[in-house]
Amino acid sequence: MGLDIHYLDNKVVINNIKNFNIKQICECGQCFRWKKEKENNYIGVAYGRVIEVLQEDDTVTIYNASEEDFKNIWIKYFDLERDYSKIKDILSQDEILKVALEYGYGIRILNQDPFELVISYIISARNSIPVISKTINNICEAYGKKLDYKGKIYYAFPTIEELSKASVEEIKNLGGSFRSKYIVDTTNKIYMCNLAKEKKLDESKEIIEELLEKYDLEKIKNMSDNDCHKALQEFKGIGAKVSDCIMLFSMQKYSAFPVDIWVKRAMIHFYGANDTSLNKIRVFAREKFGELSGFAQQYLFYYAREKGIKF
């Protein structure tokens, strides 16, 4: 991919970038830790780092990023090696989808950290975006490492081990609400599974086998899309929709099609789908969009939410 990249003093400049719009990327429902500073200027925390993105037309500058981090983390994070023109070409064979594709022309699906997304999307269930962000920030402040950027303090998302120290009561106080027990339970299962993998867990053979069998995020990430979708739902607090979000935004499973209220509205709006069950909409969409379902979902979601469509 001919990216026109220049490495300067702790910043990276990309010229002539295509299919990239930082507002659309940050506001299509896939991430919670990016904050708008100004138009086309966002600051975010990911993979234990703070970065700032400024977009001026087709020039994107990433501040607080070394060449090494850009190559090791941010290229993959922003999915810069994928040709989104090709995806849009294929999806635009569907005449109905064209409007949404043109509207969210600069959307990209971020590659985020699986554990962070497991917890973040458990928090998202039956919740609004401002409250989700606030709760996640509270958890980061309480358990994550401090990061400094431009004299301001930011907090990394806690590691599995850091968050394993949290109690249900503490998570409740941070805004976790009725989901707090799911967060603590899920974190502990993942943490104990990792201890078991390192043979550092003193438990019965049966318990260790169950942990390794069901709660290994690495293993789940390597499953087929359909197995992955099922496996994630073994965790408490993860149902079909949350599972789709996690696999799509952190495990590169692009046949996922998260159906929330906005996507449901979009499907009714565009395809005249009846007011039917979420699962029927999911099956219908995945048959229609196949391996590109996840991308289609992002365009539909962004269009529906920005336009505030009813049906």
Place this chain on the structure above:
DNA sequence: TTCCAGGAGGTCT
């Protein structure tokens, strides 16, 4: 200005 009802990017039992 203050107050209350309704709703928010589902999942569990």
Place this chain on the structure above:
DNA sequence: AGACCTCCTGGA
């Protein structure tokens, strides 16, 4: 099919 916690918003 109902309950669930909490914050935010809009209208009285």
